[in-house]
Amino acid sequence: MSLSAIDLQQIYDPQVYQTGVPFDILQQLRQQQAVHWIDEVATDSWPGGEGFWFVTRHAEVSQVLKTPKIFSSWLGGTQLRNPPSEQDLAYVRQMMLNKDPPEHTRLRRLLVDSFTPRAIRRLEEAIKLHARHIIERVIRDFPDGKCDFATDIAADMPLLSLADILGMPSQDRYLMFDWANRVIGYQDPEYAVSSKFDDRRGSDIARQAV
Known part of the structure; x- marks a missing residue:
């Protein structure tokens, strides 16, 4: 049919x-x-x-x-909507996802050791601890039992885990959240102005970054 x-x-x-x-x-x-x-x-x-x-x-x-020489990630980018200008295309080409070998391969090699099964197993206890802390915080901060699941629960787990992998202080995790939203959702006004990071609580290097 x-x-x-x-x-x-x-x-x-x-x-x-x-x-x-x-x-x-x-x-x-x-x-x-x-x-x-x-x-x-x-x-x-x-x-x-x-x-x-x-x-x-x-x-x-x-x-x-x-076969990246035929099916290129760099040529037009991999986002759902085509970049509307050469300036936007140059912007998304800075992302690893929008690079072809050998540059993509070079960047992957910098990260691959952090995502092996052995490396993930080492993080297991920290991930369990993060999960407990997230639930405890939600229970404490939202006594009526209502919260934004996407930002108050679902976003925190990968952010905290990536912060561990990258050696980033946990108080800086929302800086990474904001940056990711602005890069991935740069065509969406709701995400392009993401601002959950509180520079008063961030590390010195994070405050310099903003």
């Missing part, structure tokens, strides 16, 4: 993912063929775009990832 244009809009419409991933659409695309052209028609929650090639099967995805 062929998919309609409305069905294909579900692939890129952010509003669809609020209720879950459209697995049924993805399955149908995989069964039909490995590569599809998707027209980015404007929707209520998406401004539209130039369209993109959508690769749906593991073998073809692996081939794409292994």
